[in-house]
Amino acid sequence: MKQRNRNTFHPNRKLLSCALASCLAMVTPHVMAQSTSATLRGVATADATVTVTNVDTGLTRSAKAANGSYSIGGLPPGTYRIEVNAGGQTSSRAVTLAVGQTATLNLQEAPPVSAPTGDATTLDTVRVTAPMLVETKTSEVATYVSQKQIEMLPQNSRNFLAFADTVPGITVTRSGVDETTSLRSGAQISNGINVFIDGVGQKDYVLKGGVTGQDSTAGNPFPQSAVGEYKVITSNYKAEYDQLSSAAITAVTKSGTNEFKGNFFWDYTNADWTARTPRQRLGRDAVTKRTAEQYGASLGGPIIEDMLHFFVTYEGKDIIRPRSVTPGPSNRNVPIEALPPAVQELARNTTGSPFNEELWFGKLSWTPGDAHLVEFTVKDRKEDDLVNIGGMNTASYATSRTGSDKRFDLRYQYSAENWLNDAHITYEDASFGPRPVTMGVASQYQIPAPGQENNNNPAMQDVIFFGGGPDWQEKGQKGYAIQNDFTFYGWQGHTLKAGFKYKQIDISALQRQPPNPRFRYDILRSFTVPYEVTFTATGIGTEGPVESDSKQFGVFLQDDWEINEHLTVNLGLRWDYEETPSFEDHVTPASLVAALRSYGPINNPNVDYDYNDFISTGNNRKAFKDAWQPRVGFSYDLFGDQRHVIFGGAGRAYNRNQFDFMAREQYSLAFQSYTYRFNTPGHNCSNAPATCLQWDPRYLDQAALDALVAANPNNGTTVYMIDNEIKTPYSDQFSLGMRNAFEMFGHGWNSSVTLLHILSHDGILFSKGNRLADGSFFPPGRSFGSPPPSNLPGFGQLLIGRNGVETRLTSLLLSLEKPYTTQSGWGATVAYTYSDAKENRNNHDTFTFDYPDLEDVAFMKSLGVPKHRLVATGMLDLGWGMNLSSKLTLSSPDARESLDCISIDTWNCYFNPYYADTTIGYKQLDMALQKVWDTGTDLQFRVRLDVLNVFDWNNWTGWDGNRGGGRNPANPNSVANPNPNFGKRSINNYDIAYPTRTVKLSFGLNW
Template identity: 40%
Template sequence: MTKMMLRAAVVSLTALSSGLLFAPTPAVAQVGQASLRGTITAPADNPVVEVTAIEISTGLRRTVPADASGAYNFASLRAGTYRLEIKQRNGTRNSDALTLRVGQVAGLDLDLSAPAAPAAPAGTAEVPATGTAESGDEIVVTGNRIRSLSGGQVGSVISSRLIEQLPQNNRNFLAFADLAPGVRFIEDASGASRIQGGAQDSRTVNVFIDGVSQKDYVLKNGITGQDSSPGNPFPQLGIGEYQVLSSNYKAEFDQVSSVAITAVTKSGTNEFHGEGFYDFTNQNLRDRRPSEIFPTVIPKVDTSNKQFGGALGGPIIKDKAHFFFTYEGKRIASPYDVRPENGYPIASIPAQYQDNFGTFALQFKQDLYFGKIDIEPTDNDLIELSGKYRNESGIQNATGINAASTSTLNKVVDKRGLLRWQHTGNQWINDARLSYEDALFAPTPATDGITQFFQATQRIGNGIQRTDLLRAGGGGNFQTKGQKGWTIQDDFTFTGLQGHTIKVGAKAKFVKLNTLEQNLTNPEYTYDVNAIPGVAFNDTLPYKLQFGATGAAGQANVRSNNFQIGFYAQDDWDITSHLTLNLGLRWDYERTPSYLNYVTSAENIAAVSPANYPNLINADYNINDYISNGNDRKAFKGAWQPRLGFTYRFDDAGRFSMFGGYGRSYDRNQFDFLQQEASQGAYQVRTFNFIGNDSLNPCVPSQTCIAWNPVYLTAAGRQQLASAALGGGREFRFLNNDLKVPYSDQFSLGVRGRFSPVELEVGYTHIASRDGFAFLLGNRRPDGSFFFNDPADPGDVPQSPFSFSPNGYGSIILGTNGLKTNSDAVYFKLTKTYSAASPWSIDATYTYTQADETGKFGDTYLLDYAQLSDYPMLRSSGVPRHRFVIAGSVDTPIGVTFSTKFQIESPSYLKAFVDRSDPFTRELVGRQADSLGDLWGRRQLDFAFTKYVPLGFITDQTKIRMRLDILNVMNDRNYTDYNNSPLDPNYGQRSTYSTGGNAPRTIKLSAGFSF
């Protein structure tokens, strides 16, 4: 697309949106909205003229005409409880209350001509096939249970009751997303969480709140603010409910290739309501962690989790304007463990380093605010203004080899605002939205000073393994990254063509991406503790030194004024009363100027030229494919994404149906990868190796492979190194000039059935993701090869050519596309919704998944083979074969609500590289970890008991809430660390006592007040 075409597209979109914002034009269907359509049968002499949906809590009214057959279509309603006002030629009738869920596509037929049917027994959820009417003009009994017309989408809806009642630890509303097939919610030891779908990692996820994408374009977690943070993306009190889609979403969804989550926020109502809460637990309310028991019993580490907040909402003008505000805070001290990898005995490490091992506590603070005002100036208009502010700080570290001294001071600030106008016409709806975002992620080292990184190297049989032992000293994480900008989007829905709901939409985004990365401001010295014969633990002669330093070229703070634009069209076509097709197509485009306009420096070109680096003459790639003159890169224009789905209902009532679909969905290349090309010249990580100090991969003498001198422990010595080497020992980042955009192809097929009072679903999904981003090692040996087998050395094993870098420089790192994953899953889902007549609920999902991948799950730096095509497609190390999740609640006769959640999954899969001398091979091998008796890798059962006590003042709904959560009732120890050295006799066995984000049995006490 040319710049002229882009300008024309922006002008057109701006003109369209301006007209929609300031003129009486069409109204919206958006991500997260519900739709309701059907036919109302009436006597020929008293036909239905129009139908009005009235939201009971706010008085919001939406009116649509009925055609000659009585068909009506509400294409975009916010989730809530409604009644229908049915206007006939002679008189008006009203339905009972009906509830629409977030993202629900529902069908409801009524028959006003049929005689009244006998009432169903109390607590019976199944109902007649058609509605009935009383003889008067006042009440229509909603007899037909709402039909699902959701097409090939696979997922689940998490209701407000589930969010409120189910046991949980951190009040992250996304914690129940794993009730959807193929979705996992994962917490690490620091409390940082992520969503994962299929065989793809978290960067492929997108969350939409009130129809607005929360996508993180810079960092890896998929949602702004969630990278390496135990914080929550949104106050849980502000979420009404949300929908989780794990496969085959409609064309409205963009920038996602695995899990799409769409949430709707709460609004004020015609009555004032408020609530407050306080949650608390500490070390006295939990069992001992395994690391506090084994190998010896030690005192519990002081830990605490305090969460508190409140919400208030109500009318500004009854039926016309409402407000809602909420705040939630967190104050957490959480434990983490420092241990060597692979069960390496701490006793073998010198005493002066042993104090770095043990259990320590992290500190975290978060404040979350959300406010919303909605105005309904007419029966055809809805205006919403909302904003979110998130602020968090703390000391962060991760379970593993990193000592407490290497911790990071974390800082996250996330601000968002939304102005939305929805206008409804007779046969159309238009939704216009203007949103703003400003997200900042700024970690800094908690401690300054030299960093020491110790590794053990051992030859076992005909192979070699290296084990990480400890990183201690100064921290290395210094970054300032984020995104800021505006989005304008518009969705138009037309319902004037019988049997069709046609949606078209456009979105333009102007967002400035920003990165400043100056890691390793504290120099890091890496030691092979076995490098010196006769020395039990070498901590005096490092084999590698890495440190950051400013350079003369490039830009330290990389900024890119990105432009994104997307268009879609979607038709939900009721071909017959039994068959619905969902036909969609979208196209997305993005310009990233920092990548497209980048000019490779003359110094970089000279460094990898044949004159300076002849190793590339016979290499298996062309370095010119990675060198840019500023004009030879083009933005990807091929992101065409068909989205096709169907539902076939076997019976008139829609109780049994078959569904399926196919869809392609494009994601984005993470800016944190793309910026490295531009920033590496301004702030460079210098790498120097020292002769004879690495027993695994000895370096070849050069300007960056020299003899060790203790002066290099000083700042002056490091400057001497950088000045003496031609390129200062800095690494290169080269990006392919023809980068693709990651995408996934998704297929689904299944059946759904309603059996009073439960709903069942059985389905199959296939998801193939392609063109994932990865970094490769561009170094080659003098003959152009990656590996070299020396016949004169019978113990020679494959080694990546790290030491064969351009003279005076560090390694060549190449950025390209080509990562692949495949996921085939069969799932079974059972659902029973809570109701006042039947006060219990159940949501259960079993998923069996076979997944494979290139490399190891989540790896971006694939430096073990020359090309991505050299990596075998092996079983995924990030996806359990079996996973079962069940959640439920019940109101007991003694006035206590009991709720529970249970999850269990098969053991994790380990993968590692093995270098062998005979035969001369590098193999990627894998095996299942030895988990809990080989039966499961993770199991957790949680309970919650809630008691509401009415107080009888302020309002008749005033009450206090007392709650007891028992988390991990069976005190399962879900270990996370396993020996991943295939040559070790203990391969696959537990190597530490760390349990990641799985806490021991814990009691959480809660109290609340509401009115």
């Protein structure tokens, strides 16, 4: 029988809000802090003056110890000299602060494990004796990625986010074809993540990558050489973080210092330095002469010492990916010689799939006085990518995929004795625009499936594609924002925070597929007379992109209350609101409303939904107002020495609906796709006269195709409609853990163990709105598949968008770290994640055609999420200017999709993912060796060798997910003909996950 989830738990949306609101009623000040700045606090001698000075930039902040405690916020991450003046005596020490850290340094006592000791009297002494303070007294589930790790750990892409998987709970994956990188946390996919750079969110409002520049690209969202360090918060972040439902990554950029410093690098790899894939070794795939170069330079220094500094960097990336055309299908082996001469020429032309990216970043930092900090940053990213080439796609069928991203940020920070204000004015302009290389008629040569050569209307298999390309999109976001964060330290034991953000952003989305008429030919019958054409014609509404002048507003309160030396409580509440006029003001076309009201099946009393809930009058849609997000946490220092701390928390976090989904109901009507068939031998279409034609060469002209639908312009088009009361997706997060700082083998170590539980809700889902004559979705005896074929009169199929996708995650996160220090010359990290991840829709898919909705669909294993994952890194100074680093990644098999049909006679099927029959699903060891030559001047020369997948382990991806079928008469709940190869490697499938062993050589200069 079909599995049903009869006990699905839907938390009360108001319950958590009311609980925390009661606590917050006692907190009257409205205040807030900046997510990238560090805070230093602790106890000191009464009336002592504590002064911190950044040793690189000269930035200075001071505070008096009131009632024996002090707090200094708004500190850019870096190394600081701490001077304490009390009773006419001055002492000093040095510390290093990390991004977004709230560090505790008690100046009356001996420093804790991993804190610096001794006096810091000179600049050189400060740099040597200033290890990182350990942040243990936080309720966040957070881990840091240091600048040393970014610089030294092996990698191939120079995407700074590639190191995020050194944190438990984070997975970074790289595709093999277009070399795209994606990031996910837990059971949720990449669009649940947000990245904050210098406190400003980089959210992509249109596409699914989570942040701009991270979807469908081989490029990087930000220059790695501009990133100082970053923090990954897997769960239980504070109220300042917005527009996310899984992990938050907060990074700080580098700044110029009082010393001129520069850097140049050049990375190179090619096909001769890359091991062959199993398919290449068997001769099944051609060996392509791929080359990749990455290069760049950075420079920073003082314009006015201790006052005005600059930093600028450039990074470029060029990838050449040769592609060869191989006519398909693989089980037919159609020779190139069997094609017409002109098509043979296209097939024999080996072509390239080049990628180019340019990244610029610049920063000015001005400190006109001890209380002031002004920063202005600029980022400019441009990329061009030629894709959709190779295999069955000839070069003429390619897509030119362009992207750009410009961001400007003006920041002003003012620090007083008991408060800090941090303001940003930002502007962004990001776009993504795939275009066909060829505009014109597209041709798809096909061949009947084996055994169907003599059938009428046989199933067809693709052979080769040429002509006009298949992808035309125009999507982007542009606008400005103002955000202000305020922090107050004047209330004993409390750090009170408040802030707001207002953003006005123009969002646009257009998708025209196919942009070119696509003719299909049965090559067993004719190379010149097609049997079918699919094309797009202008329909209802605008021909341009769907645009929305959206307005976003967010406000939050936060109180970090240090009740005593043991217990700290974090109370926060956030509210977000967004207006999307293109959705809220949309008016459903009258012709569509008339079609709905005349469509009998959905007017039947037995139908399971009310189509009136999807008809928009322009007045009945309102912006979502219920995005209240209480967030509460605690930390308990067992002995008051920061060595053993129990922490935990609970909170809610709202993401946002991707505009690409919200705009679909408009641009699907504006550019409507039609399919007509031609009555040709072997492809008789007389049973569907409305879309059946006799072939005429004039149909090769778009104007003739447009004329076909002019009389009835909507016939056959897919209609998208969205629930008028669509909600915003969110997650509820719960965590409990313990951190430890301890000595082992004469070195300071940090460890943590965390139990995590995350429930995400209200992901958008489009399902079939068509129904059978009696209003039902399934015919009698079926409970899966076979969606109603009946079309909306005058249109095609009807798809309705509602909230429905959910995930459940229970996870155990373990981490162990020995921080790198120059004194020890080595560092190591271990991150282990156990995940019990479930979802009610395969891989967060936004479409389902097998069920009317997800109400009774069982939760299943989340695709792509392994139960066990281990990432370990190490860095070691070898002496003589040499250092070695490594990264080991191991995981159990991830869940893979499979359809389970126990009894095909009644079609009781359901999706039932499986794990491949292997112990280790993925394994990879990367290593890097670097040598630095000191020339005796300020100039250093370095050479580095990175080897990815050192042992060339094959990580197989071709597993057999067919369980078999047929009903066993003796046992209806068993399979009569089980597949003995189920879960094992598919026969003759040699596909693997990338990379194979790859060697990369780098040269660089430091000065």
